[in-house]
Amino acid sequence: MTLAVVGVSHHTAPVEARERFAFGNAEAIRALGGLREEAGVREAVLVSTCNRTELYFHPAADPAALEAGVAVLRNKAEGVEGSADRYLYQKQGLDSVRHLYAVSAGLDSMVLGEAEIQGQVKDAYELAMRVPVQPSMAGPVLNRLFQTALSVGGRVRSETTIGQGAASVASVAVELAGKIFGSLKSRRALILGAGANAELVAEALTRHGVRGILVANRTHERAVDMAERLEGAAIPYDDVPSRLEEVDILVTSTAAPHAVLSLEAVRGALPQARGRTLLIMDLAIPRDVEPVIGSEPNVFLYNVDDLREIVDDTLDRRKAVLPVAERIIEDEVEAFRRWYAGRQVVPLICSLRDRWDGVRDEELQWLWQRLGHLSPDDREMVERFSERLLGKLLHEPTVRLREGVANGRVADFVDAVRYLHDLDPPGLDLAKDEDEDPAEPEPESLTESDET
Amino acid sequence: MIHYVALLLYISALTLWVRSFLEGGRGRMAPVAFGIAAAGVAAHTVALARFTMLHGELPLVGLAPSLSTLALVIGVGLLATIGLGEVRRVGIVLIPLVILMEGLAVVIGVQPAEGALDFQGAWFAFHVTLAFAGFGGMAVAFSAAVLYLLQFSTLKAKRLGLAFRFLPPLATLDRLGRIGLVAGLITLTLGLALGWAWTVRFRHSFEQTDPKVIWGILTWVVFVVALAVRGRGSQHERRGALATVVGFAVVVVSYVLLRLATSTGGFFL
Numbered sequence: 001m002t003l004a005v006v007g008v009s010h011h012t013a014p015v016e017a018r019e020r021f022a023f024g025n026a027e028a029i030r031a032l033g034g035l036r037e038e039a040g041v042r043e044a045v046l047v048s049t050c051n052r053t054e055l056y057f058h059p060a061a062d063p064a065a066l067e068a069g070v071a072v073l074r075n076k077a078e079g080v081e082g083s084a085d086r087y088l089y090q091k092q093g094l095d096s097v098r099h100l101y102a103v104s105a106g107l108d109s110m111v112l113g114e115a116e117i118q119g120q121v122k123d124a125y126e127l128a129m130r131v132p133v134q135p136s137m138a139g140p141v142l143n144r145l146f147q148t149a150l151s152v153g154g155r156v157r158s159e160t161t162i163g164q165g166a167a168s169v170a171s172v173a174v175e176l177a178g179k180i181f182g183s184l185k186s187r188r189a190l191i192l193g194a195g196a197n198a199e200l201v202a203e204a205l206t207r208h209g210v211r212g213i214l215v216a217n218r219t220h221e222r223a224v225d226m227a228e229r230l231e232g233a234a235i236p237y238d239d240v241p242s243r244l245e246e247v248d249i250l251v252t253s254t255a256a257p258h259a260v261l262s263l264e265a266v267r268g269a270l271p272q273a274r275g276r277t278l279l280i281m282d283l284a285i286p287r288d289v290e291p292v293i294g295s296e297p298n299v300f301l302y303n304v305d306d307l308r309e310i311v312d313d314t315l316d317r318r319k320a321v322l323p324v325a326e327r328i329i330e331d332e333v334e335a336f337r338r339w340y341a342g343r344q345v346v347p348l349i350c351s352l353r354d355r356w357d358g359v360r361d362e363e364l365q366w367l368w369q370r371l372g373h374l375s376p377d378d379r380e381m382v383e384r385f386s387e388r389l390l391g392k393l394l395h396e397p398t399v400r401l402r403e404g405v406a407n408g409r410v411a412d413f414v415d416a417v418r419y420l421h422d423l424d425p426p427g428l429d430l431a432k433d434e435d436e437d438p439a440e441p442e443p444e445s446l447t448e449s450d451e452t
Numbered sequence: 453m454i455h456y457v458a459l460l461l462y463i464s465a466l467t468l469w470v471r472s473f474l475e476g477g478r479g480r481m482a483p484v485a486f487g488i489a490a491a492g493v494a495a496h497t498v499a500l501a502r503f504t505m506l507h508g509e510l511p512l513v514g515l516a517p518s519l520s521t522l523a524l525v526i527g528v529g530l531l532a533t534i535g536l537g538e539v540r541r542v543g544i545v546l547i548p549l550v551i552l553m554e555g556l557a558v559v560i561g562v563q564p565a566e567g568a569l570d571f572q573g574a575w576f577a578f579h580v581t582l583a584f585a586g587f588g589g590m591a592v593a594f595s596a597a598v599l600y601l602l603q604f605s606t607l608k609a610k611r612l613g614l615a616f617r618f619l620p621p622l623a624t625l626d627r628l629g630r631i632g633l634v635a636g637l638i639t640l641t642l643g644l645a646l647g648w649a650w651t652v653r654f655r656h657s658f659e660q661t662d663p664k665v666i667w668g669i670l671t672w673v674v675f676v677v678a679l680a681v682r683g684r685g686s687q688h689e690r691r692g693a694l695a696t697v698v699g700f701a702v703v704v705v706s707y708v709l710l711r712l713a714t715s716t717g718g719f720f721l
Binding site for chain 2 (some may be wrong): 277300
């Protein structure tokens with residue numbers, strides 16, 4: 001199989017190296033176009049995300065093509081510390097298919113099972129189709145590869161629990177808030193402490209509908225900056241206890257050496273008689289919130305260990321279904337192998353069809369000389385009959401031929417077909433790939449009624 | 453025969469709901485369970501319609517017909533959640549109630565009562581239907597409250613397992629419980645008022661010691677208390693859920709006790 005991938009990912013390179021390999025859309029289009037023009041690569045797709053840059057191309061049997069693929073990434077990462085090559089990996093043939101399927105299913109992601117990668121694979125495939133060359137860089141082989149990769153990703157996610165549960169602190173926060181409050185659209189949040197983790201959680205909450213986020217920090221300017229980024233409002237640090245009653249979600253991440261939120265403050269803000277629900281996520285170490293607050297009837301308190309434990313549980317559950325996901329991928333890799341192997345007989349099938357089409361034409365000419373009285377409609381009917389008969393006769397042998405080749409009996413089948421049908425030239429160039437992939441001749445029923 | 457079909461469909465729906473629970477609500481199992489439950493309600497409706505045509509009376513008088521009708525009303529209560537997404541998962545609590553009542557009715561035999569009530573006709577039909585609708589509202593509120601308490605304890609214990617994933621959000625369950633109680637209280641109040649008005653008009657008396665009257669008023673009080681405990685807005689959600697569960701238990705236990713303590717001649721109570 002003359003298919004390859006060359007790339008760099010979070011497995012092989014730190015972020016400062018990965019960012020040197022990252023392609024913008026315009027750069028990717030230029031690089032792919034260059035591969036066609038300069039190296040004659042027929043098909044190529046470039047996947048570039050924050051965790052990976054991978055170039056899939058076909059055919060890659062020629063070492064020059066492979067070198068051209070490597071050069072695309074090497075040139076992009078020019079100036080990366082050390083040599084760019086030390087971060088690169090290559091996979092060929094079925095390994096590259098297996099790799100893309102695993103990538104699309106999220107099995108190769110930094111956060112196992114994350115779903116965003118599937119959209120990024122789809123974007124990369126669509127970007128390749130936008131490269132202004134003819135025929136498209138996403139030709140028949142990569143078209144098939146990426147289409148199946150997307151469906152494999154979907155299959156793995158629907159048939160396993162690989163994508164279930166929250167796998168980051170921010171997504172746990174959103175999931176918890178959702179299970180407590182339902183829709184987050186009318187909910188308000190207060191961020192106490194302008195730390196990076198709190199901001200990530202706040203951003204995730206904002207994405208899910210929380211509006212008017214309040215931010216408080218010892219250094220008020222930092223609170224103002226974060227509030228601007230979140231389209232919220234900064235409040236003075238000392239106002240926090242009195243503003244607690246306005247919010248449903250409290251995220252704390254101050255650098256204070258002791259708890260900054262006492263039970264009295266919470267009780268003062270949420271008198272038990274009012275029975276209001278408050279979700280508190282304490283991301284600080286040491287903790288900002290007195291643990292006893294979690295015992296209040298309508299307060300749900302999660303500290304950073306609780307949240308990490310939830311994330312770890314999720315990842316453990318995802319790891320547990322890895323064997324199932326890998327089995328699905330193996331099934332699909334095998335399906336791709338069969339499809340690809342079937343492509344090897346495309347030239348033979350074309351010859352076979354041409355051969356018998358020629359015979360059909362000759363026989364029709366013979367018939368027209370003897371049935372000169374036939375009307376044009378009748379002639380057309382006879383012609384259609386001959387096409388359908390030929391289609392039906394060739395359908396089964398063509399299907400069997402593809403199956404036989406997929407099962408590894410290429411030489412036997414090809415020789416037999418050539419011999420039996422007197423096809424030239426003898427032998428078959430198995431390395432040759434055909435862009436035209438003829439379908440099996442139509443197995444139309446000869447007995448069905450048809451419009452005339 | 454059709455009652456058995458309905459029962460079988462209800463049991464199938466429950467099985468799928470349990471499987472959906474064990475899968476954390478993933479996949480299409482829960483919607484399919486709801487669809488099968490809906491088919492069960494349809495079969496159940498046909499069964500009771502057939503009873504009405506065969507016997508020339510609504511299935512509201514004898515114990516078995518009444519239980520079966522009550523089960524149907526609860527099933528219809530479940531169907532009312534059709535457009536509410538995850539809320540439909542209250543079926544995992546509602547359907548066992550339906551199975552229990554319909555199962556009891558089938559075991560007893562869904563036949564007309566031997567005696568005859570003097571309170572009959574359209575007034576009676578409205579009275580019983582409204583009262584049963586009230587009980588159906590309470591059953592929906594009870595289901596929502598059970599799931600609320602389960603989700604609440606899951607969140608408090610920080611065990612985000614199957615229950616966490618399967619169950620709807622707390623706020624949603626609280627809202628459903630409140631709607632069930634309010635709707636149930638309104639229909640029960642109308643049902644009781646109709647019964648009272650008929651008794652006063654045609655019997656010129658009101659038997660305060662009648663088990664039906666005692667049970668009806670007790671149920672009404674349970675509704676009022678459960679709603680009062682909730683307060684307004686989102687206050688006291690958990691306390692409200694607890695009150696609903698306890699209230700539902702009080703209603704069921706008092707029914708059983710009254711039934712054991714009184715000779716009902718094959719009537720509902």
